[in-house]
Amino acid sequence: MPDVPNKRRRLCASQDLERFEHQTEAASISQDPCSRCSNVAWSSITEELASSLDKFVASDKDSTPDQFVADVDESYQELASSHCQICQLLASLKISSPDTSPCSLRAVSAKWLFMRKQLKKHSDLMDTALLYIVSKEGQGAADNRKHLGDVLAIEPTNERSPFLSPHRIDVKSVDYDRVTDWLHYLQPLDVLDYESREITTLPSNEKYAALSYLWGTGEYKDNEEPPQVIQDSMTCIKQDDPFKGEKLRRMGKIYSEARFTIIDAAGQDPSLGLAGVAMPRQPQAHALTNGIQLSYLCKPPREEIAASPWATRGWTYQEGFLSRRRLFFTKEQVIFQCNNMSCFESFTIPMKALHKRGGSTSVKNPVLRDTEPLLMKRMKILDHLMEYRILSFFKTQNSWYHFLGNPIDPNRKHIIIEWYHLEPAVRRKDFPSWSWTGWGGPLKFTSYHTPDYELRLIPKAGEPVTFDEYIQSCDKPQSLSMEPFIRLTGKMTTITFERLQWSTNTEMSENTSIAKRALRDGAWAVLTIAENLVSYLFLYADDESLRGKAGFNLPVIILETGEQSRGKNMVVLVLRQAEGYYERVGALITRSSLDSCVMPVVNKDASGRWSTSAHLNEADKHLWLDRMKEDSVRLK
Template sequence: MSKSYLFENYWHEMITPSEAVSTLPKVLHCLFIRLSIRLALSLEAISRKREGVSTEPEHTLTAPKKSSSPELLCEDCANLDLAKALLVEEKDGGDKFAPGRWGYFNTWAVDVGHRYRVARTTNCNLCRILFKSRVEEEDLALDGDVDWIRAVSFLRFFKLLKFGSKFWHSWDFPVLMLFSNKNYDLHKNHKKIMNLIQVSGCAALQQCDQQQAVPLSLKVIPPRFDLGTFRKWFDYCNKNHGLLCRSKKTELCGTRLIDCEEQSIVEHGPGMPYVALSYVWGQPTTQREITTCNGKQLPTQLSLVIRDAMAVTQAMGFRYLWVDRYCIDQNNPTVVHQQIGQMGAIYGNAEVTIIAAAGQDENYGLPGVGRNRPGTQTVAHIGEVAVVWAAGDPQAAIKSSHWSTRGWTFQEALLSRRRLVFTEDQVYFECSAMNIFESLDIPLDSLHIKDRSKSYEDLRGGVFGRNRAAQFGRFILQKQGKGENLSQYLSNVEEYSARKLTFAKDSLDAFRGIAQQFWYRKHAVHNIWGLPYLTLPAERGLGFVYSLAWHHTTSCWDLSQSPHRRSQFPSWSWAGWEGEIRYQMPWSKHNLWSSKLFEAISFENEMGSPTTLEMIVPNIDETCDFPVMRLTAAVVPSKLISFNFNVDSDKQWRFGKYKADLALSYGSVSESQFAQDIHDSHIWQCVCIGWSGWGVTVMILKIHDSSGLWERAGLLTINCYTHNVEPMMQTWEYKSFRVR
């Protein structure tokens, strides 16, 4: 009995304690399966240790092999000569060449008429693949008389490798697509093609029975997740990646785990490796809550995702699983607060985190575990080549999943050392040194530098925690400079702000673990209410202006997506709002981008006592002690701000003779109305706070109440250089504002 068979059937053998009495034979069979899994994994580990072999299996052929059984091809498909796409001639009649040398495979095209234009019922695998590979024209008038099969570069559109990398020519291979005309402009429609391939999948053309190893190819994904695939990834990471993925574990306090063998809840202790789960909760019911008097036994009915995660945990060779619903006493606020405070350690200590990125909630389960994956993968062999329909990019699937819309799941993934992500179509693995997925068939040594400690930096980075502007960046975060650290923090804030929370009060708690990680880096980034500042007192004012210069991506008059105020938090912090934010500053590795224009800034505690930013003693437990910000800055004369009602452009706002961008979070029903309201200085004030490469930043304040408190209402960016504004500022009045 193979491990894959055991893994695939383990879910069906799981039973609950209440069923045990009436199903004794099933209990014994279940115990036999569990022992078999553990024995198989132990024997495998012992064998590897004794033989002293690499965790990377021998990889001689990665191209697909011909099927042992004949495949049915229709007459039209059988007559296609697809092999020519792998070796074509230059247009000027020159020598033959490997098409990967040029990136695009423009020199080969085949007229296929209309036969793949409309999908029809067929037993031909190639027909089904080519139906899915057609690029529809948005303008029907552009449809040609016939369709053309063309081969395009996989790497050019999948974005797996940095363009121009030394690996490009040897790794690239063609992807078949159908276009309505022979000369379809790939450059002009680059984003459209890239989106189709990454989201929907692609038809990879590969040569069969090659005599040498293929550096990169795609493969058909089986209906069930193969345990051996995970073991290959995990063992390679564990053996080769060193401190990048095996950093010192933090001591846990009062943490509980699910014992998957006993289906009970136990206290975590030293020497108890465990797996963590990140998922989206469903609607709570009494059946899912812990109802036993001692709180140590799991309920008889568990959601599909938790049952599947328990099966995967045991099949991977682990016994314990951490799930927030059952490992945190949800009815004890003190325990909840304590466990939230060590969320970074909980996920960071886990051997791997299972991420359920398929479906809408916990009732969907893990595709490929408790049930077959819904999609069917196909392969067609024609002559000496094979056409493999490969799943889309799992990174794109993760980013578009419902799981990625939830606030708490953001830090759960970022704080983990290793992630095993279950999407609808396949499984994706990411650690701190590499990322890979099921449909990608490549030797892991090929991804890594010579000592195997990390992937080549020419390869695409992971999904989790990276600066979004650094697609191919560094892996060793401790070697980042202070500018890079601050940039990455702000990038994390941008991503997190786009997510939804069930309870507004969780705005900072669901980000706390990430903020704590930056606190302990070599170039530490501290924060006040989630807004970062640098360690050295002399750099704090300059650094803090960056964190203040955020704006919402939608304004208050965008009624369907307008920002919403979270009154538990200051208005000047992004945490005080529900709504996606952005920073308008150019990312940089070495400099701090801008300069501050305000005169002074300080904070008041709950008692009203002021403290300057330079005098604050950073304390990780006291980041929310100053609800009021005192800001002294130049007030912008409102007469210089205008709105052009008649211009059909994104630049309708102006500051004197300069164009400007406005992002208003609240306070007006329309832009035209705000253009009138802004001139009432008793209600509105605009103050200069800083300058960056994008322009001068002006914070818009709105009076809050009769006590003299103001609230941050939005941001205005003036598209000019600071030297254009500084001379004017000399004549402007400086005022102090208390902003809550």
């Protein structure tokens, strides 16, 4: 990559540069450790991990071989204000951890996280220990995530690890050589001629790079100097172009066919330029103790990118979604992502450990999640569709149909109602309650195609129709005109809900099996299983008015009993009766495993003893189901 012109490499105001240089000096923390940090044998952690890892691989276990380093019971504020420089560094790890619960500092092998089953093939590579903070109550275990951020790397100062080497980030300048290496690892890169800095017609056989950024509210005309981010990235579509509309319609093709896309994940608008090119970046903290260097590997990329203004706009999300290769410029580092690997400026790992072949045909997730290639299964697209409300992607998908704006996969028709909100949402009265369009808030999908109910759509004229009948009509010149109603037929009853305060109930907190589950306070459904057993299911409320409500009854209809679904997953739709129809207000969900993100089933026997289970066993024998009656409801 050629040298960037000085004009494009200019920093912000001189006082900003001085501030960043001062922060960089402060980020290097190295003396006066507390008694706890002094007593940790930092230099032996990597060696001990390597020894235990060899035994772990030989045993062929499926968990993660991490080890305890030290107790970290202080809050983030206590760590950040400590006189101990290492404690100040640990504060960076405590931010996303449970701040009020006792935690421990643990070490995990970087080779294990990245190589797993290929460890034996790369036994010649030296390991690097990664440190992370985890709640003693079991939240955030190492085998549940691959550590990209919120970790410290232990690095011997006299010998850099050839496997994972922390890289000291220059706040003033991107490491262009490393970025070039990432791009060249996949295939040779043709450098664009940007000397004239003019937007010209692209020859059909030319390669090009694209830019994704947040335009903001400013106006930029031809006689003005282009915004800094455009100068940094060389080219973009002019916002005042008379042919802008036609070009915008081609944006999907432009971004999907670009060699790579440059994404400004740090700026509020294009005036500041790219972080590390025209704008200084946040310094990277590190510490030196007894000849051992501890380096903070920056914030988790997923959190950094998801919190950026760029990620809040559906249009820029589409640009990242369609791009095959993406260069994220964040406030801390540059990140490269493609279908086969992710690379980070904050540390170096051999490409053979990162690169995973065979992912080029899958749709990818433009928000980083882990160290694996960022592939997205077809149904995962719907999760992001819910978050960003992007329907344009499906316009060219011949196998998809739409019902009142809801995408329908002919093979998984029931996804239009089998979803739930993680937190109560805001109701949109102009849209039906059974649809995700009727609510504002993030959601997740349940099971997809093991329904224990019948769903029909209601046209403005004629009898209710099945999904197949509706889809057939969509292929005709004159399709059906539909009402915003659906008709559900299935097993119905009324359920009592109680408000349970697990956090303040001493009887429950003393039960270790309950306390470790971190159960949520709120409304729980009361289900009589047998004469001596009652089960409680957490209400995932759609309607925010149910958040603090206690002691109420609501009708429900079973979507899935769990008898047909893999893992015995149960889905129950919670309703509220209106004038002549019902509205959806929440859902009850069970999953096949206690490791699921779904709240477990909580059981209470005749003696008052509490316990948890993943799902309702032998659901067909439950007393609460005896009250069920087959019925039909109109849902709006």
